[in-house]
Amino acid sequence: MTAAPLPLRRKLGWAVGDFGFNLYWQTLNLLLMPFYTDVLGLDPRLAGTVFLVASLWDGFADSVIGAIADRTRTRWGSYRPYLVFASPAVAVCFALCFLSPSGGAFAEQSGLFLYALLSQILMRTAYSVVSIPYSSLSARISGDANERASLAGWRMVFAFSGGAAVTYLMPTLVERAGGEGNPFAYVIAAGAVGLLSLPIFWLCFLETREPPREVELNPVGFSLKAVGDDARTVGRMLRLNGPLMRVFACIIVSSLAFTMTNKALTYYVNHTLERPDLRDTLVPLALIANLMFSPFWAWVARKRSKRDAWLLANVWSAVAYAAFWLIPSRDPVIAALLLTAVSAANVGYQVLFWAMLPDTVEYNAHVTGQRHDAKVFGLASFAKQLALGVNGFLFGWLLFAIGYVDGVDVTPATADGIKVIMTVVPLIGVVLSAMIMWGYRLDQAEHARVSRATEQGVEPGFEQT
Template identity: 65%
Template sequence: MSEIRPLARRGMLGWAVGDFGFNIFWQTLNLLLLPFYTDVLGLNAALAGTVFLIASLWDGFADTVIGAIADRTRTRWGSYRPYLIFASPLLVVAFMLAFLTPDWEQGGLFLYALLSQIFLRTAYSLVSIPYSSLSARISQDSGERSSMAGWRMFFAFSGGAFVTFVMPQLVQSLGEETQSTTYVLAAGLTGLISLPFFWIVFANTSEPERLRDANPSGFTVAASVEDFRATVRMAFANGPLVRIFGCIIVSSLAFTMTNKCLVYYVTYYLERPDLVPRIVPFALVINLLFAPFWAGVARKIDKRTTWLVANVVSVVAYLLFFFSTSRDPVVASLLIALISAANIAYQVLFWAMLPDTVEYNAWKTGQRHDGKVFGIASFAKQLALGINGALLGFLLVTIGYTPNVEQTADTLWGLKAIMALIPLAGVLLSGWLIWGYPLTRETHRAIVEGSYDAQ
């Protein structure tokens, strides 16, 4: 029987602030790297989308391996915290390399973009999977995890808003005429800003001694086989995790399709490229403001019900956006704000629900497998982003998108359809999947306390 102890505010915020640092990399990868490939590097949009697909599939594989490695790591600082200190400098180096602009033909550009993005994603996972796994260690209270997820998303989108504003400004101030080094320098400067946030997490969290041996240790061939078998067992035994797996695939597809098109929408539909450094961060600021709101709703009612409420708001927001004919930046910003306010709920709820499946897994299989759970879930996100990148690149070609020229009316209509109708389908499918999610707050507490009776 395990007693649930409240987490001190210092530990909660000390952990959550780390996502400010992570989103310096993630939001740049998610929002700015595709336009960088097509409009700066000169890579064909379909090839750029293929880069995202292949790199995301690799990322999903790497996440599961890194999760297993982190579970088996044993140091005097714990299993997960050391990665925040010792692996994070490698992430900054990988970030810089992703923005090199070699003067090569399409084949060479494709290969460089692919390899540099694989390196970036692997380095990112080496730090982020252990970081995420900490959330299941430092708190075992389901409601408290909703607050943690809300604060995490608050800092995440603070970091995202920061980098989407600062990166273009740095590029402009460093001089666009020297693009071969401008983007690398801008990436290096913003990357260095992330490091203190990882150090703060390390300093303000601790891994409970009683959970030190909750997972197997040792690195052998037999251990690798056992980790593979454990992952397969989770796929069959952990029903809540499988549902979240499906939900995050379809909701990430929806959420990211809108975000990745936002730069194109502002540049070509609104015909205001000068507003990109303002509207894109504005959408992230809305995410930032509503993350604590959805966390509070989840604490007061139920995570599953909160997801369904967010579905309703998303459907209304996407329909209003699609059928609006206004090109007024103010009207566009309000519609984008409504979409962003609803969509942030899925990010908050994903990170609030996922740690609960760790204890469910321990109840079903006898071991927690924290890192594996987060690795599998991260694989789901990467799969969604890979599909998203490839699909978006294909769709941009299909609607006749041509970089750096005025777009036709049909292309602009197609752009809005990509931003609204595909995400709308994903939102509806996620609602259908989450309808049968069984892990309530009361059920989770009973599992943690050892009093749960499945009958």
């Protein structure tokens, strides 16, 4: 693996893949919960439970898929083939998530709950089969910490471009397909989005180069020995890799807290601002702000350190969330400005997470003697999915607690409660993530030292936390 600067073409060739992934992910994150509660008519508590159970399954699947990807051997590499051969399954499963079954068992809440759960589990499994190998590539295509910060910045540019595009595209396609009166409108829209993603994944495959492994894992397949080896490997990583555990803890807190803003946004526009006509403007606005500020956070990480950039994002987020919470105005212009301020800060966590995570792969090689790229990314995805699942579950119960019921007029207290959900809960997360990140010390200089020590065969030191 080379530490030489990557050509811009290679950076963009890898980063463009996240445009395709976020056509799916931002739809699930921003639009699926309102689809469950307002189109399917699923109780918000049951809808939240769907997200919890599906995310728990997703986290388990991510770890398994990471282990399988690490042992995959083809002439195209370990990770790149998944972008071509598994991506069509994601498009099919995505469309199934937006089917509106009716009649028979689906006339009851239990039937709708079961269908929503099974379809989302299927979708998340297919998604992980492609996304875990894709993310693992970031630790293979460059070994330079600054290049990885640049890669993470470009990745987020494409990620939020895809998210902004789909938040406009999905409602438009649904309307063109007949609106909510057509039971297949959402399926048609989701199918079109899935087809759009496929050439993006194929382009990523063509433009990405995966260097050969310096140290080969024995591709022993699905034997009990392989399972035992992988379990022991994971145990050692969790015990010895202090930087990885801090990154895990921060992404759990971030995903649990800050995603409340995204999940509540549609409800906030519809019921707190009472401007559903602005939904297709304000929801993409948050992602456009993410898109615009992604390069800024990558730049701060290169100029200072990833830890300092994270703490700066904490300060910015705290001020923005406090202002959003305390300013009583429901003027859409003021709401848009506050939402932009929050989103501009929050994108920092995503850029920095994906920039930090590959660095922990080298640290893992230093303290354990093996890289295990996909296992690291699989565990990170498990941590993130666990937090997102708890987030969805908690959000559903919070909606119930403030009195939100589909088809029933929203009271002023409920409208205010939606605003509290999307500001106060994340504000708590800001404080917690700052406390966790304070002790992170794997900056550019330390990463370079660890990489050199690993290459020279120097015995690891365990002082890093």
